[in-house]
Amino acid sequence: MRSIILQTATKYLLPILLLFSVFLLLRGHYEPGGGFVGGLVASIAFVLHSFAFGTENTMKILRRKPMSLIPIGLGIAALSVIAPTFFGLPPMTGLWFEEPIPVIGMIGSSLFFDLGVYLVVIGVVLTILFTISLTED
Amino acid sequence: MIDNHILAPVFIHLLTAIVQLIAWRKTVTQRFLSIGGTFLGLLIAIRLFTKVYNEGILTMNASNWDAPFGIVFVADTLSTTLVLLTSIAGFAVSIFSATGLSRQRMRYGYFPIFHFLLMGLNGAFLTGDIFNLYVWFEVIIISSFVLMTLGGRKAQLEGGVKYMAMNILASTFFLTGIGILYGITGTLNMADLALKIQLVQNQTLVGITSCFFIIGFGIKSAVFPLYFWLPSSYHTPPSAVAATFGGLLTKVGIYAMYRVFSLIFVPDEFTKDLLMGMAILTILTGAFGALIKTNIRRLFSYLIVCHIGFMIGGLAMFNKAALMGAVFYLIHDIMVKTNLFLIAGVIRQLGGTMDMTKLGGIYKEYPKISLLMALVLFSLVGIPPLSGFWPKIYLFQAAFEYNQYFYVAALIIGSFFTLYVIAKMWSEVFWKDPSSDEVIEDKFKPLPLFRKILLILPICILCSVTLFIGLNAEAVIQVTERIVNQMLDTRPYIEAVLGK
Numbered sequence: 001m002r003s004i005i006l007q008t009a010t011k012y013l014l015p016i017l018l019l020f021s022v023f024l025l026l027r028g029h030y031e032p033g034g035g036f037v038g039g040l041v042a043s044i045a046f047v048l049h050s051f052a053f054g055t056e057n058t059m060k061i062l063r064r065k066p067m068s069l070i071p072i073g074l075g076i077a078a079l080s081v082i083a084p085t086f087f088g089l090p091p092m093t094g095l096w097f098e099e100p101i102p103v104i105g106m107i108g109s110s111l112f113f114d115l116g117v118y119l120v121v122i123g124v125v126l127t128i129l130f131t132i133s134l135t136e137d
Numbered sequence: 138m139i140d141n142h143i144l145a146p147v148f149i150h151l152l153t154a155i156v157q158l159i160a161w162r163k164t165v166t167q168r169f170l171s172i173g174g175t176f177l178g179l180l181i182a183i184r185l186f187t188k189v190y191n192e193g194i195l196t197m198n199a200s201n202w203d204a205p206f207g208i209v210f211v212a213d214t215l216s217t218t219l220v221l222l223t224s225i226a227g228f229a230v231s232i233f234s235a236t237g238l239s240r241q242r243m244r245y246g247y248f249p250i251f252h253f254l255l256m257g258l259n260g261a262f263l264t265g266d267i268f269n270l271y272v273w274f275e276v277i278i279i280s281s282f283v284l285m286t287l288g289g290r291k292a293q294l295e296g297g298v299k300y301m302a303m304n305i306l307a308s309t310f311f312l313t314g315i316g317i318l319y320g321i322t323g324t325l326n327m328a329d330l331a332l333k334i335q336l337v338q339n340q341t342l343v344g345i346t347s348c349f350f351i352i353g354f355g356i357k358s359a360v361f362p363l364y365f366w367l368p369s370s371y372h373t374p375p376s377a378v379a380a381t382f383g384g385l386l387t388k389v390g391i392y393a394m395y396r397v398f399s400l401i402f403v404p405d406e407f408t409k410d411l412l413m414g415m416a417i418l419t420i421l422t423g424a425f426g427a428l429i430k431t432n433i434r435r436l437f438s439y440l441i442v443c444h445i446g447f448m449i450g451g452l453a454m455f456n457k458a459a460l461m462g463a464v465f466y467l468i469h470d471i472m473v474k475t476n477l478f479l480i481a482g483v484i485r486q487l488g489g490t491m492d493m494t495k496l497g498g499i500y501k502e503y504p505k506i507s508l509l510m511a512l513v514l515f516s517l518v519g520i521p522p523l524s525g526f527w528p529k530i531y532l533f534q535a536a537f538e539y540n541q542y543f544y545v546a547a548l549i550i551g552s553f554f555t556l557y558v559i560a561k562m563w564s565e566v567f568w569k570d571p572s573s574d575e576v577i578e579d580k581f582k583p584l585p586l587f588r589k590i591l592l593i594l595p596i597c598i599l600c601s602v603t604l605f606i607g608l609n610a611e612a613v614i615q616v617t618e619r620i621v622n623q624m625l626d627t628r629p630y631i632e633a634v635l636g637k
């Protein structure tokens with residue numbers, strides 16, 4: 001399926017969807033959103049791209065296999081869970097910077113946990129979908 | 138006392154699995170990482186065990202939320218003992234997997250999943266929150282589905298479907314029970330539940346809720362009449378996987394039963410009778426099932442079922458001597474059952490098959506290995522002074538004291554049939570001359586010495602632990618006594634968690 005309308009629309013939609021997914025990731029701590037939803041939106045952006053241009057081309061713009069995102073995401077999440085123990089606090093306690101950072105807002109260890117979830121979700125969804133679409137050919 | 142490091146046995150396996158995922162497809166690196174990770178896990182478990190043994194119950198409030206509101210992790214003697222045994226079994230199985238498993242399975246992520254399974258097991262033993270226990274059970278069953286079907290042979294998928302269907306059913310019962318429990322008490326913290334459940338006016342409802350837990354944990358630990366998924370699935374995966382499953386997975390169900398039925402629902406007369414009936418029938422069906430099997434691993438699967446009955450029977454009597462027997466048997470059983478499936482794997486390497494009728498003459502060929510295996514088999518049967526003997530004394534003593542003659546009869550039949558099938562297996566596999574009509578391929582002899590050591594070393598490790606349990610029973614009895622005292626008097630546990 002190669003449609004010029006879909007291809008042109010995807011060129012504009014891909015960055016917008018990715019931005020939206022980051023937006024969802026960052027507001028997730030107090031408002032609806034978070035790593036899981038953000039990760040799903042980001043993977044939908046790439047799925048749309050693979051519909052429009054074919055899976056091979058999507059693999060090219062990703063540069064690396066989506067599977068490599070899984071250990072990176074898991075690692076970030078695990079470190080954010082363990083980090084408080086180095087300050088004498090129980091695991092999973094939220095560590096926060098005192099001052100909010102412009103645009104992003106409050107930064108704490110739970111944001112890194114969400115970031116890990118975000119990467120794992122992208123990795124898992126894209127691995128599953130790309131495996132299915134590549135075996136079909 | 139609060140200790141923020143009691144989750145270290147969980148994190149070490151999580152981190153090992155993550156590093157192995159980074160080394161995806163690099164099977165040699167993963168093997169080294171796995172052995173290193175399980176060894177570190179073993180050291181951490183020993184440290185945690187000695188700390189809890191010397192200083193008493195340790196707790197950790199995750200995220201710094203106070204006890205009844207947040208999730209609390211508790212390390213008491215029962216949980217740390219099981220974490221220690223899991224770590225020993227995990228270390229042995231990881232060495233065995235390094236050479237006893239096909240490269241194809243390793244390429245598709247055997248090792249990371251194995252570590253996720255160990256993480257789930259340690260988490261389940263350490264948690265003090267009943268919903269969190271459910272979550273760890275999910276971690277365990279999801280990883281075990283993958284391990285069971287990894288390789289994708291037809292028989293494996295068939296076993297996997299049965300295993301998955303029954304375990305999902307078990308989780309549903311367990312979750313329903315938790316839901317009702319939360320509805321009537323408004324808490325999920327196990328120590329808090331222990332206090333609040335006594336204040337519930339409708340105690341009949343509490344009794345019915347406890348049945349959900351009996352069914353849920355009963356399926357997981359394979360008691361009669363919910364056991365049939367076990368013998369029809371455990372003979373399908375490779376031996377290293379079967380060893381982890383046979384040694385540890387059913388025992389998590391037993392652990393959960395011990396924990397829930399000592400802390401939350403202290404058994405009343407009806408529950409005791411129900412558990413006792415289940416225990417007796419479990420022993421009998423397991424024993425009779427083992428009698429007619431010719432495949433070694435199917436035989437061992439039925440023996441697992443048979444011996445689960447011993448442990449449930451100890452819980453059903455719910456007094457000091459019976460619980461001592463049951464907990465001691467649990468300690469002995471984890472080591473021996475893991476070892477049995479490793480032995481089955483080695484026998485397959487030696488004789489090329491697991492069918493007893495086709496095997497034979499292994500003693501003549503490999504006398505030393507055979508004697509090593511004989512030690513394990515003797516421990517299983519319970520020849521004094523080996524480890525299977527001591528817990529049975531307690532169980533017999535308790536059963537006579539409380540006039541449970543049906544249980545005594547079941548114990549005798551179970552022990553005797555175990556002896557009979559093991560003797561039959563010994564004569565068929567080790568003594569009999571191999572059947573001459575077909576040439577059996579020996580896969581063990583051409584292996585290099587290093588790989589032979591890797592196959593035999595884990596059996597030696599587990600065997601020496603079994604010997605330690607048997608010959609140094611005094612020390613194990615001390616640990617067991619402390620566990621049982623904590624099960625019968627739960628006030629220290631509740632005080633440690635709620636800080637009152």
